[in-house]
Amino acid sequence: MDASTSVETHHEPHEHDAAHEHHELGWWRKYIFSTDHKVIGIQYGITGLLFLLIGFSLMMLMRWQLAYPGQALPVIGKWLPHIFGPGSMPDGKMTPDFYNSLGAMHGTIMIFLGVVPLAFAAFGNFVVPLQIGAPDMTFPKVNMASYWALFVGASIMVTSFFVPGGAAKSGWTSYVPLAAISDTGQGYNPIFNGQTLWLIGFIFLITSSLLGAINFITTIIQLRAKGLTWMRLPFFVWSQFVTAFLLVLAFPPLEAAIIMQLMDRVAHTSFFMPSGLIVNGTPLSISGGGSPLLWQHLFWFLGHPEVYVLILPAFGIVAEILANNSRKPLWGYKSLVFSVLVIGFLSFIVWAHHMWMTGMGSAVSAFFQTTTLLISIPSVIILSAFFISLWGGSIRFNVPMLFTIAFLPMFGIGGLTGIPLAFNSADLYLHDTYYIIAHFHYIVAPGTIFGLFAGIYYWFPKATGRKMNDFWGKVHFWPTLICMNVIFLPMFLQGMVGMHRRWYDGGQGWNVANEHTIWGLTGFQWNHPISWAAWIMGLAQIPFIINFFWSIKHGEKVNDNPWEATTLEWTAPSPPPHGNFLTPPVAYRGPYEYSLPGRERDYTMQNEPVEPAERSRRKPAAEPVLVSH
Amino acid sequence: MNNPPDISQDPKEYEEYAHGVQKHVRAYLMVGALLLTFTAITVALSYVDFGTRKANIGIAMLVATLKAGAVALVFMHLAAEKRLIYRILIFTGFFVLGLFWLILLAWYDYPIFK
Amino acid sequence: MEIPYTISTRPDTGLWNAKVGIWLFLASEVMLFGGLFSAYIFLRIDAAPGMWPHGLLNVPVGTMNTAILILSSVTVVLAWASLKMRRYRAYWWYMLATILCGVIFLTVKLAYEWPQKFEHFGAYIKPEALGKYEKYLGNERRTEKGLEPRIEITGHLHSQNAKEYEVALDPVNAEPDNPAMDRPHFFPLPVTDKIATIEKEDVERATMFLPTHSAYFASYFTITGLHGMHVLGGVLVFIYMWLPVSKRLYQRNPEHLANRVEVSGLFWHFVDLIWIFVFPLFYLL
Known part of the structure; x- marks a missing residue:
């Protein structure tokens, strides 16, 4: 909670304001069980960052096993069994079960405990009310409950590492019947085992997301400042709005599925268990008659919208920073808004493209292939609009902008490599290979996470009143960018050779991984540069961590609007006091009025009234002409 | 009201x-x-x-x-x-029907079940 | 600091915050129960012949519970209307009635219906042994009439040893050839005193009527259990609104309390609405 503690020290200068009644709250109510959206946002942010680090650490462990299968992990390998139990890494050598746990929990932690809390909840909580000129969220207590539900869910997930048998090991998708029978039988507690705790933890995470999402939508609908019409909303607010809808409508079916899998495990029902299952040579004593495919349908009904839950907030962050640092309006604001709405809508009807391998027939395949390809259209519109926004701008290459600019091609690679997967016939070959891993990691790792880093550097001054160090930011950026590509580009090759994503030995014992060389290395050998890049990238995060905590107290002090931005959050003091604005803001113009002709400054904030002289000038197209330069 | x-x-x-x-x-x-x-x-x-x-x-x-x-x-x-509530419910209705209908379609499109 | 539009409505939407919030929450609830009902549909479509039992639940009790829930929906909306007319006394009584309805519903469910099921026994007979128990199953006549075969013998477990179950039979198995037994009965028929001996080696699976018994009971217990948790949640909220705390809120700002009651009432109606579908799906069809 270091970050929030420090907020206190900078709070004082603004507390002279008498218009906001201010009960003196105790330390616990102010910083731990707070109902203030900014404190909750920071709590979410710290939690999310912590879990991103944990999830990444799990992956760094796995990368050892993939590059050097069966060899003892030097140095830390000796004491890992003391943390994760003797079954995890005896003599520093990873067991298959522990490898599976790491894989399943890496996915779960990164998505549901890292990116969603950070991208959706942290930025949403901190930034959205400020950007729409609201004093807080509509339901502050629900907001607090939402964070604490996440906290409980996260604690359960972490606890699951330390129960006998270790954490869940059936992949982050928990496909049944594998997931329903894993961690059962001798030596496993009926409740306190990895998979059951995973399910229980998940129920809390879903509760948290639902409460948060409902709160966000209501806030955006009800608490927009005077004059802030829908088409004057910053694009970030739009993307959070759509994201919240995805969570509200897509998470409950998964919750239903999780309840059913929990029943399958605890009450021995057969929702997902087919008849005639034989485990270790003995038939299971269950009624049978369930359907494993039903789980896949319900899982991916969330799973696909979830992909957009991960990427849309990053789109929003990128849009803000792009407009701000190219000093010109975002190109095609309206088409961006409609694209994001169309993405939200279509994302509900594409889910079965994760299930081509289940052998569905051609009619339904055709439907889902069509919708999947349709959804690439709005995505391309968004990315193109971002690229065009750069055209002719006077670009400032500060750290948030570097991450933003890097986001664009990285997301582009991730998106375009997804198109072959939309086709049933191509996917049959690429399914569950490293190609898939590379494809979606390009979207969520150098994509979303770059967006998140950009957002952290960008809004850090609003939260603390100080800027993060620019030089160390660049030291963070360049190695991260290079390592990301060294990690994920070769995985496309590995995947096309046919290497399976869940091989425990990294491909050592498989012909396809050793027969062909690509650029001088076999598929298996490519694991070495990839793993080394992953570990170097881990080191490259150290400047960020130090910079983050150091800047809270010692960063360069800046004014309320250090980036000379236009949106309403920059009209509030930094850090904003309880209740945010000294006077309720009024919006008079769109969100990205940069470089308006005839203005002294190159930015015009949303709360600056339109002057009569300006009115006549504004008639012609507000969009700058693309080709004239 | x-x-x-x-x-x-x-x-x-x-x-x-x-x-x-x-x-x-x-x-x-x-x-x-x-x-x-x-x-x-x-x-x-x-x-x-x-x-x-x-x-x-x-x-x-x-x-x-x-x-x-x-x-x-x-x-x-x-x-x-109010109109806003209808809008929320229309989308919900659409997606819940999609959930039923598409799973049902997929179900009957698996050649192995025929 | 005060959040705008907690009590008054925002001009452009015409709504106050909690109303938007509760409808979004109900939207998510629609999706939640949508997921569960879709599971019900597919399990039922996929059920092997004889694996989807009928007429095992107590219809009069279920009907009574449905009526109670509908009644509570009426009382909660009347409670809200009383608040709107500023009649706190009437509100208080209607609220009490609602709470009582909810409590009765839950009591009937948890103290009567569920335990009764837990005491009931069923043994699925192996396909090759079905002929041996023809006198309890009556499949010859059923096949002739084009009815689903019976593969389970149900009743009360009298005793068992290493080799056999002794079961006091349900009327369906006591007189399997009686055509009256082909259709479910409104009043459940009591277990007969006719005892059948079933050899364990002929039995595929034998269990009480627990969630593990069949896909039918799995979805019955899951859906009614989740629904019951919603009822419990609603009752707790109503108790809070019925306690003296709310009287103070009423005196300070009656409209605020009315809004709270309206929002929780919406939730309660939704719970009622779900039950309207649960009742025929599990009790009648």
Whole structure:
């Protein structure tokens, strides 16, 4: 909670304001069980960052096993069994079960405990009310409950590492019947085992997301400042709005599925268990008659919208920073808004493209292939609009902008490599290979996470009143960018050779991984540069961590609007006091009025009234002409 | 129904408003009685053989939908609600039908189940 | 600091915050129960012949519970209307009635219906042994009439040893050839005193009527259990609104309390609405 503690020290200068009644709250109510959206946002942010680090650490462990299968992990390998139990890494050598746990929990932690809390909840909580000129969220207590539900869910997930048998090991998708029978039988507690705790933890995470999402939508609908019409909303607010809808409508079916899998495990029902299952040579004593495919349908009904839950907030962050640092309006604001709405809508009807391998027939395949390809259209519109926004701008290459600019091609690679997967016939070959891993990691790792880093550097001054160090930011950026590509580009090759994503030995014992060389290395050998890049990238995060905590107290002090931005959050003091604005803001113009002709400054904030002289000038197209330069 | 005059306002206006609510109360009681009747009808119909079980299910679901409709329209005030609420519900309805319908389609499209 | 539009409505939407919030929450609830009902549909479509039992639940009790829930929906909307007319006394009584209805519903469910099921026993007979128990199953006549075969013998477990179950039979298995037994009965028929001996080696699976018994009971217990948790949640909220705390809120701002009651009432109606579908799907069809 270091970050929030420090907020206190900078709070004082603004507390002279008498218009906001201010009960003196105790330390616990102010910083731990707070109902203030900014404190909750920071709590979410710290939690999310912590879990991103944990999830990444799990992956760094796995990368050892993939590059050097069966060899003892030097140095830390000796004491890992003391943390994760003797079954995890005896003599520093990873067991298959522990490898599976790491894989399943890496996915779960990164998505549901890292990116969603950070991208959706942290930025949403901190930034959205400020950007729409609201004093807080509509339901502050629900907001607090939402964070604490996440906290409980996260604690359960972490606890699951330390129960006998270790954490869940059936992949982050928990496909049944594998997931329903894993961690059962001798030596496993009926409740306190990895998979059951995973399910229980998940129920809390879903509760948290639902409460948060409902709160966000209501806030955006009800608490927009005077004059802030829908088409004057910053694009970030739009993307959070759509994201919240995805969570509200897509998470409950998964919750239903999780309840059913929990029943399958605890009450021995057969929702997902087919008849005639034989485990270790003995038939299971269950009624049978369930359907494993039903789980896949319900899982991916969330799973696909979830992909957009991960990427849309990053789109929003990128849009803000792009407009701000190219000093010109975002190109095609309206088409961006409609694209994001169309993405939200279509994302509900594409889910079965994760299930081509289940052998569905051609009619339904055709439907889902069509919708999947349709959804690439709005995505391309968004990315193109971002690229065009750069055209002719006077670009400032500060750290948030570097991450933003890097986001664009990285997301582009991730998106375009997804198109072959939309086709049933191509996917049959690429399914569950490293190609898939590379494809979606390009979207969520150098994509979303770059967006998140950009957002952290960008809004850090609003939260603390100080800027993060620019030089160390660049030291963070360049190695991260290079390592990301060294990690994920070769995985496309590995995947096309046919290497399976869940091989425990990294491909050592498989012909396809050793027969062909690509650029001088076999598929298996490519694991070495990839793993080394992953570990170097881990080191490259150290400047960020130090910079983050150091800047809270010692960063360069800046004014309320250090980036000379236009949106309403920059009209509030930094850090904003309880209740945010000294006077309720009024919006008079769109969100990205940069470089308006005839203005002294190159930015015009949303709360600056339109002057009569300006009115006549504004008639012609507000969009700058693309080709004239 | 959304904006009652505050209690401190003009008593005449309040009287009128209270009268309006009183009218609604009658509607609520009637719908309550209707729902109870329909419950009895559902139970009775389930003992009538309509030929196939599918027909029986269809008829029972029809009655249940009517009842649910009455609850939603009158008790939950959906008969006269703001546009925003309708919009939220239209999308929800669309996606929940998508959930049923698409899974069902996928189900019958697996060649192995035929 | 005060959040705008908690009590008054925002002009452009015409709504106050909690109303938007509760409808979004109900939207998510629609999706939640949508997921569960879709599971019900597919399990039922996929059920092997004889694996989807009928007429095992107590219809009069279920009907009574449905009526109670409908009644509580009426009382909660009347409670809200009383608040709108500023009649706190009436509100208080209607609220009490609602709470009582909810409590009765839950008591009937948890103290009567569920335990009764837990005491009931069923043994699925192996396909090759079905002929041996023909006198309890009556499949010859059923096949002739084009009815689903019976593969389970149900009743009360009298006693068992290493080799056999002794079961006091349900009327369906006591007189399997009686055509009256082909259709479910409104009043459940009591278990007969006719005892059948079933050899364990002929039995595929034998269990009480627990969630593990069949896909039918799995979805019955899951859906009614989740629904019961919603009822419990609603009752707790109503108790809070019925306690003296709310009287103070009423005196400070009656409209605020009315809004709270309306929002929780919407939730309660939704719970009622779900039950309207649960009742025929599990009890009648």
